[in-house]
Amino acid sequence: MKTLKNCAIFCSLLLVGPVFAGVPLGQIKLPPGFSIDIYAENVENARQLARGDKGTVFAGSRRAGKLWAISDDNGDQHADQVRLIDKGLKMPSGLEFRDGALYVGALERILRYDDIEAHLDNPPEPVVVTDALPDKEHHGWKYLRFGPDGKLYIPVGVPCNICDEKGFGEIRRMNADGSGMETFAYGVRNSVGLAFHPGNGQLWFTDNGRDLLGDDIPADELNHAPRKGMHFGIPYCHQGDLLDDEFGKGKDCADYTAPVAKLDPHGAALGLVFYNGDMFPGEYRHRLFITQHGSWNRSEKSGYRILVLDVKPDGTVISKQVFASGWLQGQESWGRPNDLFVMPDGALLVSDDQAGVVYRISYTQ
Numbered sequence: 001m002k003t004l005k006n007c008a009i010f011c012s013l014l015l016v017g018p019v020f021a022g023v024p025l026g027q028i029k030l031p032p033g034f035s036i037d038i039y040a041e042n043v044e045n046a047r048q049l050a051r052g053d054k055g056t057v058f059a060g061s062r063r064a065g066k067l068w069a070i071s072d073d074n075g076d077q078h079a080d081q082v083r084l085i086d087k088g089l090k091m092p093s094g095l096e097f098r099d100g101a102l103y104v105g106a107l108e109r110i111l112r113y114d115d116i117e118a119h120l121d122n123p124p125e126p127v128v129v130t131d132a133l134p135d136k137e138h139h140g141w142k143y144l145r146f147g148p149d150g151k152l153y154i155p156v157g158v159p160c161n162i163c164d165e166k167g168f169g170e171i172r173r174m175n176a177d178g179s180g181m182e183t184f185a186y187g188v189r190n191s192v193g194l195a196f197h198p199g200n201g202q203l204w205f206t207d208n209g210r211d212l213l214g215d216d217i218p219a220d221e222l223n224h225a226p227r228k229g230m231h232f233g234i235p236y237c238h239q240g241d242l243l244d245d246e247f248g249k250g251k252d253c254a255d256y257t258a259p260v261a262k263l264d265p266h267g268a269a270l271g272l273v274f275y276n277g278d279m280f281p282g283e284y285r286h287r288l289f290i291t292q293h294g295s296w297n298r299s300e301k302s303g304y305r306i307l308v309l310d311v312k313p314d315g316t317v318i319s320k321q322v323f324a325s326g327w328l329q330g331q332e333s334w335g336r337p338n339d340l341f342v343m344p345d346g347a348l349l350v351s352d353d354q355a356g357v358v359y360r361i362s363y364t365q
Helices: none
Strands: 034-040 049-051 057-059 067-071 081-086 094-098 101-106 109-113 127-130 152-156 170-174 182-186 194-196 203-207 220-225 261-263 269-274 288-292 305-311 317-325 337-342 348-352 357-363
Touching (some): 034 057, 049 337, 220 269, 288 337, 305 337
Antiparallel strands (some): 067 081, 101 109, 109 127, 170 182, 194 203, 203 220, 269 288, 305 317, 337 348
């Protein structure tokens, strides 16, 4: 694979800038001192990222049905190999790594590839950890995250734009072996991003608002779930203060947990991560990064960027601002940021399922 050189963002603010692997990185705007380059290319439909104990970065996909293993063999922060380790899977979007094994959420099943980093060229057949999840494809793709309790957390989206169907609209959790599955949170329409605060271990998650109420409502949500059993409103109440025209009759938004932050309507807030590295300036420590994948049916497109939020462990949001933008030019997008991962050196990896690449965002004094 061709090695690609770093591109400092603020060397150019022109609409047409340097192009690497067909990706116009010069169009991405970042705060001063930050730069973005290509960590890996030819990662078709790259979705959630996970990193193995030996340094392999794994990427799932949704439409492609493929799993990718990305190796930086010489440590120069650019991939030397991108391997296809499985294909023909049903929406293997969500990934996690634990005890040498890669966990993959493939619609109704959670698969486990044991000792995968020792067999990248000849991957093992996956073990089925559970097949007890719903198999409906609408909002059925998964996002996986192990919590500090050792349990695997899994969103189960609603199989519709908006509906009230038992067993959907939840965040579940289970033991690593598939046992003990239970519902942790209710009233969650379509979460494609989970993160646990590094200070207190509490769950934060994004949720995408319903469609067909107009361009500007409802907001996407950032939610905080410090305990089991909370209900976040769907399908009765949206964005904490907007009753649904159909399912909200006779309901009160005060009976449900409101989001800690409203995010851009239809911006498709997906992956999120608390920054726990040492590369970025100190004020970024434990700040929350969120990708906005971008709207699909808004009359004027929104999203296609990365936000950064200053938050407190108790769920208080102090500030919210745009950290990276430029994937949307006018009303045309050339990329859609999807998931985020903090590397051991403190750099931030970002997957892009439209451009088929993984970016590396770094900071230089």
